[in-house]
Amino acid sequence: MGRPDPSTVTMNLPRRDARDKLLGRTRYTVDRALPRMLHAAILRSEVASARIVRIDTTRARQMPGVRAIATIEDAPGMHGIGIADHPLFSSGVVRFHGEQIAAVAADTYEQAKAAARAIEVELEPLPAVLTMAEALAPGAPLIHPGWKDYEVLFGGGARGGNVAWEATVVRGDTDAAFAREDVVVVESCFRVGRQNHVSLEPRAVIASYEDGRYHIETSTQVPWTVRNQTAKLLGVPPSQVRVTVPPVGGGFGQKFDCTLEPYAAILARKSGQPVRLVYSRQEEMLTCLCRENAEIKIRSAVTRDGEIAGREAVVLMDCGAYGGEQIFLTTMTAHTLMGNYRLGSVRLASRAVYTNTPPNGAFRACNGVYNTFALERHTDEICQAIGMDPLEFRRRNVLGDGDIGSTGQVFKGDVLGPMLERMARMREASPPRKELAGDRLYGRATVVGTWFIFVGPSTATINLNADGSATLITAGVELGQGTMVQALPQIVAHELGLHPDDVIVRAADTDAAGFDLGVGGGRTTVSVGAASRAAAENIRDKLLKAAGELLQTAPEKLALRNGRVEIEGKEGSGMAIAQLVQHIHRTSGPVVGSGSFTNPGVPSIPGCAAGHFIDAIDIPVFNVHDCEVAVDPDTGHVDILSYKVVQDVGRALNPRAIHGQIQGGVTQGIGYALHEEHTIGEDGRIRQGSLGTYRVPLAQDTLPIEIELYEGAPSIGPLGVKGAGEIPIMNPPAAIACAVANATGRRVQQTPLTPPRVLGMLSGREAEVTLPHISANWWDNVFRRPG
Amino acid sequence: MPTPLIINGEHRVSWRDSMTPLIDVLRDEFSLTGAKSVCREGVCGACTVHIDGQPTVSCLVPIGTVGDREIRTVESLAAGGELSPLQQVMEEHDVVQCGMCFPGILMVLTSFLHERPHADRDEIKAALVGNICRCTGYERVVDAAAALARRS
Numbered sequence: 022m023g024r025p026d027p028s029t030v031t032m033n034l035p036r037r038d039a040r041d042k043l044l045g046r047t048r049y050t051v052d053r054a055l056p057r058m059l060h061a062a063i064l065r066s067e068v069a070s071a072r073i074v075r076i077d078t079t080r081a082r083q084m085p086g087v088r089a090i091a092t093i094e095d096a097p098g099m100h101g102i103g104i105a106d107h108p109l110f111s112s113g114v115v116r117f118h119g120e121q122i123a124a125v126a127a128d129t130y131e132q133a134k135a136a137a138r139a140i141e142v143e144l145e146p147l148p149a150v151l152t153m154a155e156a157l158a159p160g161a162p163l164i165h166p167g168w169k170d171y172e173v174l175f176g177g178g179a180r181g182g183n184v185a186w187e188a189t190v191v192r193g194d195t196d197a198a199f200a201r202e203d204v205v206v207v208e209s210c211f212r213v214g215r216q217n218h219v220s221l222e223p224r225a226v227i228a229s230y231e232d233g234r235y236h237i238e239t240s241t242q243v244p245w246t247v248r249n250q251t252a253k254l255l256g257v258p259p260s261q262v263r264v265t266v267p268p269v270g271g272g273f274g275q276k277f278d279c280t281l282e283p284y285a286a287i288l289a290r291k292s293g294q295p296v297r298l299v300y301s302r303q304e305e306m307l308t309c310l311c312r313e314n315a316e317i318k319i320r321s322a323v324t325r326d327g328e329i330a331g332r333e334a335v336v337l338m339d340c341g342a343y344g345g346e347q348i349f350l351t352t353m354t355a356h357t358l359m360g361n362y363r364l365g366s367v368r369l370a371s372r373a374v375y376t377n378t379p380p381n382g383a384f385r386a387c388n389g390v391y392n393t394f395a396l397e398r399h400t401d402e403i404c405q406a407i408g409m410d411p412l413e414f415r416r417r418n419v420l421g422d423g424d425i426g427s428t429g430q431v432f433k434g435d436v437l438g439p440m441l442e443r444m445a446r447m448r449e450a451s452p453p454r455k456e457l458a459g460d461r462l463y464g465r466a467t468v469v470g471t472w473f474i475f476v477g478p479s480t481a482t483i484n485l486n487a488d489g490s491a492t493l494i495t496a497g498v499e500l501g502q503g504t505m506v507q508a509l510p511q512i513v514a515h516e517l518g519l520h521p522d523d524v525i526v527r528a529a530d531t532d533a534a535g536f537d538l539g540v541g542g543g544r545t546t547v548s549v550g551a552a553s554r555a556a557a558e559n560i561r562d563k564l565l566k567a568a569g570e571l572l573q574t575a576p577e578k579l580a581l582r583n584g585r586v587e588i589e590g591k592e593g594s595g596m597a598i599a600q601l602v603q604h605i606h607r608t609s610g611p612v613v614g615s616g617s618f619t620n621p622g623v624p625s626i627p628g629c630a631a632g633h634f635i636d637a638i639d640i641p642v643f644n645v646h647d648c649e650v651a652v653d654p655d656t657g658h659v660d661i662l663s664y665k666v667v668q669d670v671g672r673a674l675n676p677r678a679i680h681g682q683i684q685g686g687v688t689q690g691i692g693y694a695l696h697e698e699h700t701i702g703e704d705g706r707i708r709q710g711s712l713g714t715y716r717v718p719l720a721q722d723t724l725p726i727e728i729e730l731y732e733g734a735p736s737i738g739p740l741g742v743k744g745a746g747e748i749p750i751m752n753p754p755a756a757i758a759c760a761v762a763n764a765t766g767r768r769v770q771q772t773p774l775t776p777p778r779v780l781g782m783l784s785g786r787e788a789e790v791t792l793p794h795i796s797a798n799w800w801d802n803v804f805r806r807p808g
Numbered sequence: 809m810p811t812p813l814i815i816n817g818e819h820r821v822s823w824r825d826s827m828t829p830l831i832d833v834l835r836d837e838f839s840l841t842g843a844k845s846v847c848r849e850g851v852c853g854a855c856t857v858h859i860d861g862q863p864t865v866s867c868l869v870p871i872g873t874v875g876d877r878e879i880r881t882v883e884s885l886a887a888g889g890e891l892s893p894l895q896q897v898m899e900e901h902d903v904v905q906c907g908m909c910f911p912g913i914l915m916v917l918t919s920f921l922h923e924r925p926h927a928d929r930d931e932i933k934a935a936l937v938g939n940i941c942r943c944t945g946y947e948r949v950v951d952a953a954a955a956l957a958r959r960s
Binding site for chain 2: 035036038039040044047049051219221222677678681684720725
């Protein structure tokens with residue numbers, strides 16, 4: 022059977038959800054209510070570290086409207102990624118400011134809050150470890166003294182003390198590289214703060230307990246994770262938990278974990294009534310699962326010709342009080358900080374470090390953002406040390422076809438090289454905006470970046486209906502990125518010869534759709550798309566076989582298009598698909614197709630990476646960004662004069678939507694580069710508790726991004742696609758920091774580049790970042806031993 | 809104490825305390841969930857409604873202070889089910905992503921473009937300074953509004 026012509030994909034499909042969103046009719050989780058619904062509130066710790074002496078809920082239970090109270094006794098399980106180190110409520114000790122101690126459900130939210138305040142908690146203060154330097158100091162108090170007893174969910178990571186997880190890469194003879202006489206050794210240190218997602222819809226859930234099962238309706242990116250983690254925490258079989266997901270009002274990674282769902286589930290079971298739990302904006306700011314703060318020391322041995330003979334680095338990632346996503350993310354340093362360039366030898370340690378601070382999580386391109394900032398600034402410092410033009414250095418060193426990545430993976434296709442050429446042409450085509458800088462300091466930089474598609478398992482089922490429409494059932498979620506309303510119906514319609522409008526996409530329901538890793542990591546179009554395509558192929562085979570018999574024609578001479586099956590070359594010779602489906606209904610029953618997908622896996626060099634969840638990346642994605650800045654020497658204000666993007670998209674099904682993702686992602690990256698940061702006070706509390714003190718980009722803080730989509734790079738995604746939504750945020754901090762360094766002649770070692778920090782750099786008052794707690798001898802920093 | 813309110817041309821009565829923020833009454837009592845409760849301190853603009861035609865953050869307005877002034881919410885923009893010209897141009901330009909900020913943005917721009925129908929991009933950007941959008945990076949919202957302004 023001939024495959025459908027790829028050129029027949031409907032391009033730039035309008036979003037079917039746009040109209041209701043514009044009419045104010047879309048019902049997000051926060052907009053939903055059920056009869057007899059209760060409202061929940063959480064009692065949180067107001068200290069960073071303490072022993073719990075006593076919790077007494079007697080008085081709170083007698084408060085008006087109170088229907089149920091939950092504490093650690095109701096949730097015996099522990100959850101986590103890699104290590105099950107995280108209880109649902111403070112268990113014996115409080116480990117961060119804001120930690121959940123109890124949850125209350127009452128008739129109104131005000132009553133629930135009042136009752137939560139009435140719970141008596143007696144605490145005995147313990148010393149708090151608030152920074153990674155303190156956590157790693159000899160004799161530091163252990164945040165998890167019982168770490169050895171925790172259930173290991175994924176093997177291989179080295180652990181110990183306050184180090185939740187250590188992932189390392191050792192490839193080649195780094196000592197020999199650094200000892201070479203023809204190399205210059207360049208060392209750089211970087212430090213970055215926390216970034217809050219600020220999804221406009223906060224985390225929100227309505228849970229019910231019906232017929233002995235939990236029904237959780239929630240604002241999440243990961244329905245199956247919520248199902249499994251909730252079950253684990255509550256100590257019930259996962260089959261007793263059903264998760265459904267209404268339209269989600271922004272996620273950006275914040276909702277890539279199970280967070281508040283189990284509280285509502287317990288309260289629903291205890292009260293026998295549906296329970297709504299919605300985090301307040303203050304709770305969202307103080308306990309957000311941020312992009313983590315991190316510290317990076319990186320050293321390279323580079324020849325005068327720009328060959329990178331050896332590179333070693335230590336990256337410390339603050340996971341907060343519990344390991345969470347950071348344990349997985351230690352993996353991604355190998356593919357980001359040690360990405361982009363050909364390296365003769367590699368030594369890398371990524372450590373997730375416990376502190377008595379709110380846990381961190383996943384945020385769009387995760388540690389790729391700051392690792393790229395560090396790598397690209399380090400690259401420019403190398404260029405300065407060896408006297409080579411930064412663009413020339415990148416042209417010579419970027420990974421190309423057949424090159425080996427840090428863990429020994431072989432890269433396919435020349436992608437970054439041609440993308441740099443494309444950017445060079447973009448730069449030539451538009452004159453520099455230097456005159457806009459006026460009396461201010463002018464700088465420019467072009468930077469590169471490597472990220473990945475988090476592929477993994479997905480499944481899809483399609484019912485082909487008697488009216489010729491198709492119902493696609495997946496566990497995918499629409500967060501705003503558009504995949505569920507654009508790419509998926511396009512892919513299915515393309516296979517079945519339908520119009521995308523005739524493909525109904527069911528909202529996620531774990532009772533209807535099979536397992537899925539969730540929406541994040543740019544994976545939906547690729548993985549859910551591939552599963553949907555496989556399901557559609559399954560149906561296509563059935564249709565063509567039946568049509569072949571009816572039309573007395575070999576199936577390979579038939580084509581599905583415009584809602585009809587036709588004999589190739591004879592338009593009008595066949596029949597409507599609806600008619601064909603009705604025929605199959607009568608002869609062999611309803612038409613259903615199913616498909617599954619998972620990543621095929623890519624080899625790396627055995628023994629090179631340790632403690633990694635992914636040793637090699639299935640689908641790399643590349644970026645080239647360029648920006649011009651003006652820095653005001655009197656105020657330290659950084660103004661972005663132009664911003665250009667060349668992004669590897671594999672194949673663009675919806676260029677217009679991808680442009681929207683790039684504009685939005687770059688703007689978030691500008692926020693991180695210039696003004697977004699959470700800092701921790703001496704009491705362990707996040708200092709920025711509101712949108713008044715945490716500054717996100719507003720309309721006047723951004724500019725129109727000039728965009729070119731680079732198509733044709735190899736991809737295992739359906740129709741050659743790659744996820745396009747995640748990586749736009751990855752390079753702006755690198756591009757802006759390198760441009761500011763070029764403008765000011767100062768080393769940029771930190772983000773955000775707020776006016777006070779930039780003024781401090783210009784006047785020499787900003788302290789140099791030296792990271793003395795990271796030893797100059799790489800082996801002193803790791804549990805791993807040579808050999 | 810009942811509080812009479814005029815919402816989208818209809819006379820309604822709220823039974824909440826007179827200090828209750830208007831946003832809570834709109835959403836919880838009258839199921840007008842278009843306006844979003846996002847920051848609850850007047851910073852993000854997602855709860856913007858019109859009060860006597862003036863865009864106002866409804867999280868900072870106690871219902872007891874509204875009196876007989878007319879409240880209009882995003883639900884009233886599509887008169888007779890037809891998208892307003894602003895809603896239409898936003899749909900045409902494929903501006904929407906998660907959509908949470910749009911009710912507020914639409915109320916601000918509807919009022920702004922009524923007063924300044926020929927506004928340019930810079931003026932539109934300035935008008936949007938009280939609305940946080942985390943998805944779009946704003947420019948396409950501005951482009952769409954500017955396209956509408958050029959048409960008028």
